[in-house]
Amino acid sequence: MTQNIPTRASDGASHPALVFDRVTKSYGEVDAVADVDLEVEAGELICLLGSSGSGKTTLLRLVAGFEQPTRGRIRIDGSDVSRLSPADRGLGMVFQNYALFPHLTTQKNIEYGLKMRGWDRAARADRAREMLERMRLGGFGGRLPSELSGGQQQRVAIARALAYEPKILLMDEPMGALDKALKQDLLQEVRRVHREFGTTMLYVTHDREEALTLADRVAVMRNSQLIACDTVRDLYERPRSGYLAGFFSGANLFTGESRLGFALGAERTEGGTVACVRPGDLRIGIPDLDAMDSGTVVDALYLGESMQLSVAVPLRDGSAETVKVHLPTPAAAGIGIGDTVSIGVDRRDAMLLPSGDS
Numbered sequence: 331m332t333q334n335i336p337t338r339a340s341d342g343a344s345h346p347a348l349v350f351d352r353v354t355k356s357y358g359e360v361d362a363v364a365d366v367d368l369e370v371e372a373g374e375l376i377c378l379l380g381s382s383g384s385g386k387t388t389l390l391r392l393v394a395g396f397e398q399p400t401r402g403r404i405r406i407d408g409s410d411v412s413r414l415s416p417a418d419r420g421l422g423m424v425f426q427n428y429a430l431f432p433h434l435t436t437q438k439n440i441e442y443g444l445k446m447r448g449w450d451r452a453a454r455a456d457r458a459r460e461m462l463e464r465m466r467l468g469g470f471g472g473r474l475p476s477e478l479s480g481g482q483q484q485r486v487a488i489a490r491a492l493a494y495e496p497k498i499l500l501m502d503e504p505m506g507a508l509d510k511a512l513k514q515d516l517l518q519e520v521r522r523v524h525r526e527f528g529t530t531m532l533y534v535t536h537d538r539e540e541a542l543t544l545a546d547r548v549a550v551m552r553n554s555q556l557i558a559c560d561t562v563r564d565l566y567e568r569p570r571s572g573y574l575a576g577f578f579s580g581a582n583l584f585t586g587e588s589r590l591g592f593a594l595g596a597e598r599t600e601g602g603t604v605a606c607v608r609p610g611d612l613r614i615g616i617p618d619l620d621a622m623d624s625g626t627v628v629d630a631l632y633l634g635e636s637m638q639l640s641v642a643v644p645l646r647d648g649s650a651e652t653v654k655v656h657l658p659t660p661a662a663a664g665i666g667i668g669d670t671v672s673i674g675v676d677r678r679d680a681m682l683l684p685s686g687d688s
């Protein structure tokens with residue numbers, strides 16, 4: 331008999347499916363993950379986002395059970411799993427390299443995990459067929475992985491991981507090996523799967539666009555620490571620090587060393603407040619704004635509906651900083667590399683935030 335996969339996340343009462351309680355993982359002197367506290371609600375899709383080496387994969391491997399925390403606890407559905415083996419944690423996993431068995435058909439690849447969990451032959455054949463249908467791969471059951479596209483292989487990997495109803499689906503850069511078009515398709519597919527299956531998901535990526543497209547909340551890692559876990563909208567509109575504003579929305583960060591930053595109230599001390607202005611909120615050639623300066627256009631990039639200008643603006647110490655400005659393409663007509671432009675900000679378009687670097 332096949333088992334039913336719930337199509338919705340929860341019964342309405344929210345409870346954490348996964349809890350990190352002051353989790354640290356050290357390798358010798360190096361903390362790969364330091365003091366992470368995080369609660370993931372049942373049915374939530376959290377993207378772990380951060381630059382290379384920030385600790386994302388280590389955090390995922392700690393949940394999976396491939397690594398043990400040096401300090402702290404990890405709870406799944408309320409139980410401490412810190413000392414459980416990977417197989418005993420009831421989790422599903424999808425990696426960048428698909429990890430499908432090359433000599434097994436798609437159908438048998440999906441059945442394999444069910445066999446390991448003691449499902450009988452008929453039940454696992456039924457479930458594998460059902461999963462292929464639900465992943466829009468009906469008719470592909472007899473193919474070998476080598477006879478599928480990268481995106482299809484990844485869908486098989488997801489089908490295989492979801493077939494036994496894992497408590498949490500862990501995904502480590504699953505789009506890493508795909509080209510842009512396949513990536514877009516698979517992102518839509520992951521969104522649909524998350525909606526329909528309601529599985530709690532932890533998804534590691536260094537790609538901001540992926541996180542924007544997918545996540546209920548984005549957990550941002552930096553230098554082994556979790557520095558924010560907020561909705562995409564909050565990260566964009568109400569970032570907690572200059573670092574987050576720059577990282578997530580590409581904002582320019584002005585310190586008091588620049589005329590713009592000084593006029594907007596940023597501090598001159600390192601690690602103090604910075605004025606954050608998104609590239610689309612800087613104005614070119616408009617007089618009488620709250621903060622004004624002038625600089626030299628050093629690059630112009632056509633983005634379709636807008637142009638991105640890079641403008642070198644002098645600092646008080648004699649050096650210069652490069653500021654990114656997005657202008658509607660028609661408004662940028664006639665501005666070229668080498669031109670001197672006036673650049674300004676309306677105070678309402680600037681956020682004064684702690685730098686986040688202290």
Ligand SMILES: Nc1ncnc2c1ncn2[C@@H]1O[C@H](COP(=O)(O)OP(=O)(O)OP(=O)(O)O)[C@@H](O)[C@H]1O
Nearest residue numbers: 357361362380381382383384385386387388389536
């Ligand atoms: N087995 C290990 N031994 C020693 N140091 C390690 C080990 N695994 C990870 N690290 C270090 O821990 C830090 C975090 O690594 P981790 O792989 O978690 O980062 P990441 O954010 O996933 O990076 P990437 O996006 O490049 O995969 C890095 O400085 C890394 O060098």
